[in-house]
Amino acid sequence: MAHIQLKNVTKKFGNHTALRHLDLDIADGEFFVLLGETGAGKTTTLRIIAGLEKPTEGQVLIDGVDVADWGAAERDVALVLQQYSLYPRYTVRQNLEFPLKSKLRRVPDAEIAERVARVAKTLRIEHLLERKTDKLSGGEMQRVSIGRAIVRKPRVFLMDEPLSALDAKLREALRTELKNIQMNLGQTFLFVTHDQIEAMSMGDKIGVLNHGHLVQTGTPNEIYNNPKNTFVARAVGSPPMNLIDGKLVSGRAVMAPLNFELPYEGAANGNVEGRALTFGIRPEDLVVESGAPVEAKVHDVENHGVEKILTLRVGDAMLRATVPAQTHLAIEDAVRFSWNPEKVVLFDQKSGNSLKHAG
Amino acid sequence: MAAVQTSGEKALNRVAIVAVLVITLIFLAPIYWIVSTSFKPRNLSTTIPPTIVFTPEVSPFVKLFTKRSQLREPPTAEEYAAAPWWERMVFDGGEKVVRDGKGNVQWSAYPNRFMNSLIVAITSTVLAVSMGTITAYGFSRFRVKGEADMLFFILSTRMLPPVVVAIPMFLMYRAVGLNDTHWGLIILYTAFNLSFSVWLMKGFIDEIPKEYEEAALVDGYTRMEAFFKIVIPEAATGIAATAVFCFITAWNEYAFALIMTNRRAQTAPPFIPSQVGSGLPDWTVIAAGTFLFLLPVAIFTFLLRNHLLRGMSFGAIRK
Numbered sequence: 001m002a003h004i005q006l007k008n009v010t011k012k013f014g015n016h017t018a019l020r021h022l023d024l025d026i027a028d029g030e031f032f033v034l035l036g037e038t039g040a041g042k043t044t045t046l047r048i049i050a051g052l053e054k055p056t057e058g059q060v061l062i063d064g065v066d067v068a069d070w071g072a073a074e075r076d077v078a079l080v081l082q083q084y085s086l087y088p089r090y091t092v093r094q095n096l097e098f099p100l101k102s103k104l105r106r107v108p109d110a111e112i113a114e115r116v117a118r119v120a121k122t123l124r125i126e127h128l129l130e131r132k133t134d135k136l137s138g139g140e141m142q143r144v145s146i147g148r149a150i151v152r153k154p155r156v157f158l159m160d161e162p163l164s165a166l167d168a169k170l171r172e173a174l175r176t177e178l179k180n181i182q183m184n185l186g187q188t189f190l191f192v193t194h195d196q197i198e199a200m201s202m203g204d205k206i207g208v209l210n211h212g213h214l215v216q217t218g219t220p221n222e223i224y225n226n227p228k229n230t231f232v233a234r235a236v237g238s239p240p241m242n243l244i245d246g247k248l249v250s251g252r253a254v255m256a257p258l259n260f261e262l263p264y265e266g267a268a269n270g271n272v273e274g275r276a277l278t279f280g281i282r283p284e285d286l287v288v289e290s291g292a293p294v295e296a297k298v299h300d301v302e303n304h305g306v307e308k309i310l311t312l313r314v315g316d317a318m319l320r321a322t323v324p325a326q327t328h329l330a331i332e333d334a335v336r337f338s339w340n341p342e343k344v345v346l347f348d349q350k351s352g353n354s355l356k357h358a359g
Numbered sequence: 360m361a362a363v364q365t366s367g368e369k370a371l372n373r374v375a376i377v378a379v380l381v382i383t384l385i386f387l388a389p390i391y392w393i394v395s396t397s398f399k400p401r402n403l404s405t406t407i408p409p410t411i412v413f414t415p416e417v418s419p420f421v422k423l424f425t426k427r428s429q430l431r432e433p434p435t436a437e438e439y440a441a442a443p444w445w446e447r448m449v450f451d452g453g454e455k456v457v458r459d460g461k462g463n464v465q466w467s468a469y470p471n472r473f474m475n476s477l478i479v480a481i482t483s484t485v486l487a488v489s490m491g492t493i494t495a496y497g498f499s500r501f502r503v504k505g506e507a508d509m510l511f512f513i514l515s516t517r518m519l520p521p522v523v524v525a526i527p528m529f530l531m532y533r534a535v536g537l538n539d540t541h542w543g544l545i546i547l548y549t550a551f552n553l554s555f556s557v558w559l560m561k562g563f564i565d566e567i568p569k570e571y572e573e574a575a576l577v578d579g580y581t582r583m584e585a586f587f588k589i590v591i592p593e594a595a596t597g598i599a600a601t602a603v604f605c606f607i608t609a610w611n612e613y614a615f616a617l618i619m620t621n622r623r624a625q626t627a628p629p630f631i632p633s634q635v636g637s638g639l640p641d642w643t644v645i646a647a648g649t650f651l652f653l654l655p656v657a658i659f660t661f662l663l664r665n666h667l668l669r670g671m672s673f674g675a676i677r678k
Binding site for chain 2: 050051052071072073075077078079081083084085087088089098099102103104105148152
């Protein structure tokens, strides 16, 4: 159990700055997901918390204690990686025992056996215990990896894209399993991923990283409905939020260079009138119906079973809309659409920041 | 690979097999020559054309291991009858085994020189491989200032033909009293092999994902423990390959051994040919000495063959 804080952490590798003035607060027992693209600094953040890298600047606190001088072993964190996280040449049992056999912990043999048995049961890997790790499938390997983390009862679990190398079905299954484990253990998890679906579905809180900057932290709902800027709007959600440039003219959204108008009902605080804006609207808040104000051509139809995702062509821009699966539309059909005016998010066109967050 | 072969492929396969056989025979011919000569009676060792069919005998080995002197006159019948079977072979060659005052057989210097070779080659191999592994690990895992320059410097020590420094080395060794000592040769061979060992091991260690050790660090082990528990077993293949190369270099080294040693620490390579010069050359004894000298490398390589097969295909240690 632990409360983790990063204060003003900067990490440089030679000339390359991986993290800039990062502040992060992960509450005790929280499932925190760091979301970002490759090279955003997710793994670096994790390694700094684990004690595998030293920050160039700033502090790491675990339960309020500055751990700058603590080695990886003393921090008592557990690490699960995307791959190479199991010791080769060892059996599954030896892998699970390995952290308990450290001189640092001195766990008695009987307890080691008991703990390994319990973890193997929880993760349903009992039948694999005597197998060598190179004889395991990807999913089994990650199960064992998670097991090796749990068996230690660490203060924090650090997971670096543990599901990314697995196929889709397995990823989904392990996602649920991992979330359950976390809820049962009630421990602090820091989970790093580039997959926004993982972030949305597992996280109590999400932190969005971009080029070493923490752009926004919040619950999945906050991040999804109220992105701080256009970067977050694009990063979270699949398909991402539609972003259309335009202006507010007397309570109506007037798009330019796309030439159409839609009503706007949000509270327009300050002198928003006439300012260059970007309107953000989620695909599920675009409404396709006859009689709607704007005309578009169907560019593409993706059938997802529960729903269809339309790509609409307006001028030379593409907008995405989700429609019920029963909707029958063919490519190049002409359709009309509008939006849910309450769900529109306004961004400043120049800075990309949400007006709501700015003030 | 195609499961079904066309007749063209079959023919090509046969040609390849024949070619491999011919090349193998060419390479094995000198070895056959040495081995067969070491079992020949002396009078057959220099016949032209060479004798292929003969009754093998072990007299060359008896002579190799004993100190002998020329007989002025043939042994008496009693002497001959009293002698053990192997001593008679020496009598048959017109020589006698030298004994000390108490009648103990005097050994030749060969076993001693052979031991010297083993001591020097094994110790220098162990040193070169272990120091090389640790150095390579450091270069592989840590950000070292001037890493590229240092690695180049290490490599550059091999660019100079070693014999060029033989005379200065000899003078230095004489000054510090290292000539004709085991340690003298061990230090020399370790120095020769170290750069090679560092480079080879760096390649192997670079191939081992550092995630393994980091997992061990996080799991509560020190870097030393992680190195011995995780890195060394993973690098075993590379260590075996490097050890074979270092051992062969040290075992076969001739020039420095000839210059730096003469008695106490002399290794087998300079000793074996030195036997040519005493009296008429007995090629069978030289061949016997050479044959035995070939064995350790063959055995060592054979024992490590599984590691070597994987180790020689550098960079392919992961499945």
